[in-house]
Amino acid sequence: MSEPGDPKPGTVYLVGSGPGDPELLTVKAKRLLERADVVLHDRLPGPAIIDQLPADRCEDVGKRAGGDRTSQPEINERLVELASAGNSVVRLKGGDSFVFGRGGEEAEYLAARDVPFEVVPGVTSATAAPAVAGIPITHRDHASSVSLVTGHEDPDKEESAVDWEALAALGGTIVVLMGVSRLPDYTDALLEAGADPETPVALVERATWPEQRVATGTLETIVAARDEVGIEPPAVTVVGEVAATRDRVLEYLANEPDGEPVEPDTEV
Numbered sequence: 451m452s453e454p455g456d457p458k459p460g461t462v463y464l465v466g467s468g469p470g471d472p473e474l475l476t477v478k479a480k481r482l483l484e485r486a487d488v489v490l491h492d493r494l495p496g497p498a499i500i501d502q503l504p505a506d507r508c509e510d511v512g513k514r515a516g517g518d519r520t521s522q523p524e525i526n527e528r529l530v531e532l533a534s535a536g537n538s539v540v541r542l543k544g545g546d547s548f549v550f551g552r553g554g555e556e557a558e559y560l561a562a563r564d565v566p567f568e569v570v571p572g573v574t575s576a577t578a579a580p581a582v583a584g585i586p587i588t589h590r591d592h593a594s595s596v597s598l599v600t601g602h603e604d605p606d607k608e609e610s611a612v613d614w615e616a617l618a619a620l621g622g623t624i625v626v627l628m629g630v631s632r633l634p635d636y637t638d639a640l641l642e643a644g645a646d647p648e649t650p651v652a653l654v655e656r657a658t659w660p661e662q663r664v665a666t667g668t669l670e671t672i673v674a675a676r677d678e679v680g681i682e683p684p685a686v687t688v689v690g691e692v693a694a695t696r697d698r699v700l701e702y703l704a705n706e707p708d709g710e711p712v713e714p715d716t717e718v
């Protein structure tokens with residue numbers, strides 16, 4: 451018998467998991483995960499959340515044996531198939547499904563096939579990763595605008611999909627997702643466009659995971675800092691004066707792994 455708050459049969463819930471700390475799941479996300487008939491997830495929600503999912507109701511649509519991924523068309527079709535069979539379905543994504551999460555594509559696909567769905571926003575890494583590293587993406591003294599962009603460019607494209615020149619001219623904070631490997635490309639592009647070489651930059655890897663790591667520097671030094679700390683995806687890049695806020699709060703910041711602030715001299 452269904453109870454108040456149970457997910458509806460035949461409905462897909464596009465749920466954001468937040469950046470990885472299970473305590474940053476929304477109350478609604480947690481309830482749906484506990485009660486949905488099926489949960490489709492990939493790896494980005496992180497081990498702390500994935501390990502708590504009930505294995506008998508889960509489908510991993512991330513990496514497959516052989517290293518390739520379940521394709522987006524296959525995932526779309528699976529959502530329709532499961533919902534049409536009367537299941538309540540959670541499609542779980544890291545952060546917020548509608549921020550570089552293909553949630554929009556899934557919503558359009560479901561709508562076109564008359565499958566009811568609900569969007570359950572999550573805490574996006576675009577704001578959470580800087581925040582837990584002591585970096586506010588806006589600040590009354592330093593930044594009154596934020597640009598949220600992808601650093602993951604299609605290698606086949608000759609021109610960047612992101613107008614770095616315009617971003618350099620705009621100022622404010624630039625938050626880059628999927629931007630670890632192409633960091634040299636876009637820091638160069640910003641410098642060539644006239645950005646101040648001393649502009650503070652921070653990289654926050656696996657934010658809110660026990661393995662969280664941070665590298666800081668400037669537009670000129672951040673590539674060396676990335677390599678010295680060994681930053682790997684998933685990580686968020688923050689470019690702008692706000693990134694220097696970390697230095698001013700670090701001594702008192704309890705969001706570092708193990709609750710211990712990183713000593714400033716371990717920074718690069």
Ligand SMILES: C[S@@+](CC[C@H](N)C(=O)[O-])C[C@H]1O[C@@H](n2cnc3c(N)ncnc32)[C@H](O)[C@@H]1O
Nearest residue numbers: 545546549551574575627628656657684685686
């Ligand atoms: C495909 S995008 C998905 C973004 C996600 N929908 C969100 O709102 O956070 C993947 C990128 O998100 C960022 N990301 C996601 N979780 C992260 C975390 N815990 N720490 C740092 N970056 C994270 C990284 O830039 C990663 O390359």
